[in-house]
Amino acid sequence: MSHSQHPIELLRFNTCGSVDDGKSTLIGRLLYDSKNLMEDQIEALERSADITGGGMINLANLTDGLRAEREQGITIDVAYRYFATPKRKFIVADTPGHVQYTRNMVTGASTANLSIVLVDARQGVIEQTRRHTFIAALLGIPHLVIAVNKMDLVEWKEERYQEIRDEIEAFLPKLGAFRDVKFIPMSALDGDNVVDLSKKTPWYDGPSLLSHLETVHIASDRNLNAFRFPVQWVNRPNNPTDQKLHDFRGLSGQIASGIVRKGQEVVVLPAGIKTKVADIWTYDGSLDEAFCPQSVTLCLEHDIDISRGDMLVGVDSLPGRSSELSGRVCWMHARPLSPGKKYFLKHATQTVQAIVTKLDSRINMTTLEADPDPAALGINDIGGIRLKTAKPVIFDGYTTNHLTGAFILIEQGTNATVAAGMLTAPTEAAKPEYSDFAI
Amino acid sequence: MFKMSSYHLDHLQYLETEAIHVMREVAAEFERPALLFSGGKDSICLLRLAEKAFRPSDLPMPFLNVETGHEFPELLEFRDRRAKELGAKLIVRTVDEAFKKGIAHPTPGQVSRNQLQIPVLLAAIEEFQFDCAIGGARRDEEKARAKERFFSFRDSFGQWDPKNQRPEIWNLYNAKLNPGENMRVFPLSNWTEMDVWEYIKKEKLEVPNIYFSHERECFRRGGQWIPIPPPHGDSSKPDPYAGARPKPNEPVKKLVVRVRTIADMISTGMIESPADSVEDIIAEVAAARVTERGTRADDKASEAAMEDRKKAGYF
Numbered sequence: 177m178s179h180s181q182h183p184i185e186l187l188r189f190n191t192c193g194s195v196d197d198g199k200s201t202l203i204g205r206l207l208y209d210s211k212n213l214m215e216d217q218i219e220a221l222e223r224s225a226d227i228t229g230g231g232m233i234n235l236a237n238l239t240d241g242l243r244a245e246r247e248q249g250i251t252i253d254v255a256y257r258y259f260a261t262p263k264r265k266f267i268v269a270d271t272p273g274h275v276q277y278t279r280n281m282v283t284g285a286s287t288a289n290l291s292i293v294l295v296d297a298r299q300g301v302i303e304q305t306r307r308h309t310f311i312a313a314l315l316g317i318p319h320l321v322i323a324v325n326k327m328d329l330v331e332w333k334e335e336r337y338q339e340i341r342d343e344i345e346a347f348l349p350k351l352g353a354f355r356d357v358k359f360i361p362m363s364a365l366d367g368d369n370v371v372d373l374s375k376k377t378p379w380y381d382g383p384s385l386l387s388h389l390e391t392v393h394i395a396s397d398r399n400l401n402a403f404r405f406p407v408q409w410v411n412r413p414n415n416p417t418d419q420k421l422h423d424f425r426g427l428s429g430q431i432a433s434g435i436v437r438k439g440q441e442v443v444v445l446p447a448g449i450k451t452k453v454a455d456i457w458t459y460d461g462s463l464d465e466a467f468c469p470q471s472v473t474l475c476l477e478h479d480i481d482i483s484r485g486d487m488l489v490g491v492d493s494l495p496g497r498s499s500e501l502s503g504r505v506c507w508m509h510a511r512p513l514s515p516g517k518k519y520f521l522k523h524a525t526q527t528v529q530a531i532v533t534k535l536d537s538r539i540n541m542t543t544l545e546a547d548p549d550p551a552a553l554g555i556n557d558i559g560g561i562r563l564k565t566a567k568p569v570i571f572d573g574y575t576t577n578h579l580t581g582a583f584i585l586i587e588q589g590t591n592a593t594v595a596a597g598m599l600t601a602p603t604e605a606a607k608p609e610y611s612d613f614a615i
Numbered sequence: 616m617f618k619m620s621s622y623h624l625d626h627l628q629y630l631e632t633e634a635i636h637v638m639r640e641v642a643a644e645f646e647r648p649a650l651l652f653s654g655g656k657d658s659i660c661l662l663r664l665a666e667k668a669f670r671p672s673d674l675p676m677p678f679l680n681v682e683t684g685h686e687f688p689e690l691l692e693f694r695d696r697r698a699k700e701l702g703a704k705l706i707v708r709t710v711d712e713a714f715k716k717g718i719a720h721p722t723p724g725q726v727s728r729n730q731l732q733i734p735v736l737l738a739a740i741e742e743f744q745f746d747c748a749i750g751g752a753r754r755d756e757e758k759a760r761a762k763e764r765f766f767s768f769r770d771s772f773g774q775w776d777p778k779n780q781r782p783e784i785w786n787l788y789n790a791k792l793n794p795g796e797n798m799r800v801f802p803l804s805n806w807t808e809m810d811v812w813e814y815i816k817k818e819k820l821e822v823p824n825i826y827f828s829h830e831r832e833c834f835r836r837g838g839q840w841i842p843i844p845p846p847h848g849d850s851s852k853p854d855p856y857a858g859a860r861p862k863p864n865e866p867v868k869k870l871v872v873r874v875r876t877i878a879d880m881i882s883t884g885m886i887e888s889p890a891d892s893v894e895d896i897i898a899e900v901a902a903a904r905v906t907e908r909g910t911r912a913d914d915k916a917s918e919a920a921m922e923d924r925k926k927a928g929y930f
């Protein structure tokens with residue numbers, strides 16, 4: 177894999193906010209005005225307009241791809257769309273605003289590095305606006321855009337825009353996390369300030385949405401700090417005839433953070449054994465070094481018992497190792513989270529049994545404060561919990577490493593994914609009794 | 616040494632590493648996965664990704680293909696050869712066989728066997744006890760597909776329930792199943808048609824020659840150029856292409872054409888094109904004014920044609 181000098185950057189973003197704020201319409205408008213729609217897609221829009229829209233095309237139908245969505249005029253599940261401009265490639269997740277489908281909003285937002293939260297200018301900030309902004313912050317999405325939409329319905333009044341902006345800026349410090357926040361007044365329906373700047377907002381001196389998406393600085397979003405390599409699959413050819421293949425033992429996986437070099441010392445966790453990287457094997461040949469998020473196969477100097485779920489890490493900064501974890505979860509299932517119940521916890525490449533031992537807090541979506549000691553966490557609640565796992569987990573805090581700090585909970589029996597979780601940073605690093613490998 | 620700023624993946628490398636990660640999750644989490652290989656351009660990319668994910672080991676899953684009996688012969692030749700070259704086991708199940716076994720029944724008045732692939736696929740999954748099938752579907756192909764997860768859960772009837780999909784957070788895929796259920800996994804979810812061709816170019820992948828411009832006799836039907844099927848050889852048997860041959864009012868023309876997407880011969884519209892190299896095709900895709908599936912009759916049946924087929928167990 178080459179280190180090309182000026183690659184086209186990829187930005188993944190999602191739209192969110194309350195129901196009917198215009199998220200799907202906005203994406204339709206972005207695609208339409210940036211000439212990313214094909215003739216047959218436009219024809220299909222026009223055909224459905226004749227039947228249902230009284231002649232007006234409905235841009236939301238571009239992403240509302242399910243029959244039930246078009247019938248009800250709402251988004252139920254995330255739709256992904258792909259488009260490009262000469263400056264960047266984009267993957268967009270259009271997520272639903274309906275509270276009932278918050279789990280799908282979390283799905284679409286979890287892989288984004290920019291979130292657009294829409295606000296209906298008539299309604300202003302409501303609970304769902306706060307919830308989605310809170311979730312975006314919780315997920316550690318670095319870039320935030322607040323799109324004050326439907327400005328056409330409030331006569332493009334600057335005061336209304338400013339009111340909404342003030343209200344959001346008042347609670348943003350409570351969330352803390354965003355690297356940059358941009359406010360843009362717009363009409364998704366008419367396209368003002370979406371691709372082109374509008375004449376109707378002479379008082380607005382920022383960029384259009386698209387030009388912001390094309391220029392927001394994302395190069396430093398990647399995590400090149402401490403090396404983490406969750407072992408995904410043990411690569412053993414077991415070839416009886418080819419001697420070289422017969423002895424090949426590789427550890428395949430995707431680098432979760434940092435950089436690894438041939439010859440470098442690494443620690444195998446949880447075993448706590450130190451060894452060296454003998455080879456960075458790829459189908460395209462050996463590499464001298466590899467970095468996050470490349471998928472590679474590492475061969476080690478010593479033949480150590482390692483399996484899926486183990487982690488190779490750099491010697492300079494060790495992760496935590498514990499079977500008592502704490503963190504925050506978005507609860508996504510109608511059956512409330514009950515302390516004492518057993519779940520499967522999937523973290524990086526390992527799945528272990530876990531018991532929720534305590535509910536620490538529940539976020540009040542009106543005040544955005546954490547209320548202590550809740551009786552339960554219901555669907556769409558966000559709260560702090562503690563867990564005990566059947567085996568120690570090798571982890572980092574979510575804020576320092578998304579991939580080694582995230583987990584999901586799976587209900588036993590139904591196999592439903594019931595929670596998305598973000599771990600609190602370990603209080604102390606794993607202390608392996610270093611055994612330098614020796615036979 | 617490289618500067619920090621050069622630790623950078625371009626978008627194809629990003630899509631590749633994402634897809635490799637998904638494939639390895641499949642190998643690690645499922646007991647009996649299969650890879651759906653048709654010989655089409657998307658599944659060709661899947662094969663290269665499988666090599667990148669699993670080499671130097673053998674590919675830890677067999678290939679599976681459901682044949683309608685209406686395939687381009689070039690495609691079948693290519694499919695068989697590639698499987699052999701990669702040392703993979705290829706399992707083929709056919710609609711004709713399914714007719715004989717009573718798993719599927721010819722639909723009166725329906726020439727295309729596209730729909731009939733569903734019961735054959737489900738029967739093959741049951742026969743081999745596959746708990747997972749990797750497919751080359753992409754979200755940018757179609758608006759129901761745009762809604763689908765990487766790990767798409769199917770109940771014991773093979774059905775997709777789009778209103779009740781499992782949340783899929785970060786890259787933590789929930790692969791847990793109860794007996795009888797299975798998973799469809801789509802490593803190319805985030806790839807576009809352009810990405811596929813750029814990857815084919817970058818990796819120098821061979822594709823069947825029907826993707827390249829050639830002379831072929833076609834006839835006009837439903838606004839599309841449909842290829843003339845092979846002649847009906849054994850007249851003691853019913854013509855497998857009955858209904859798919861030109862009628863007297865459908866004049867036959869020799870054209871310079873290629874396929875943009877491959878279904879079977881009956882529902883694949885040929886496009887008139889001089890593109891005879893991957894570079895030409897990339898230029899053509901960049902300038903295209905209609906989507907790839909704009910040339911497929913099976914998707915034009917209704918607004919929700921794909922959604923309905925997927926609910927019934929389609930790829």
Ligand SMILES: Nc1nc2c(ncn2[C@@H]2O[C@H](COP(=O)(O)OP(=O)(O)OP(=O)(O)O)[C@@H](O)[C@H]2O)c(=O)[nH]1
Binds near residue numbers: 202363
């Ligand atoms: N006047 C006006 N109407 C708008 C604007 N943007 C969206 N709408 C209308 O608002 C309604 C809802 O739009 P959608 O795009 O479906 O809203 P959504 O946010 O995607 O809704 P959910 O996905 O169901 O949460 C539609 O009737 C749109 O035409 C706008 O800028 N101005």
Ligand SMILES: [Mg+2]
Binds near residue numbers: 251270271
């Ligand atoms: Mg919507």
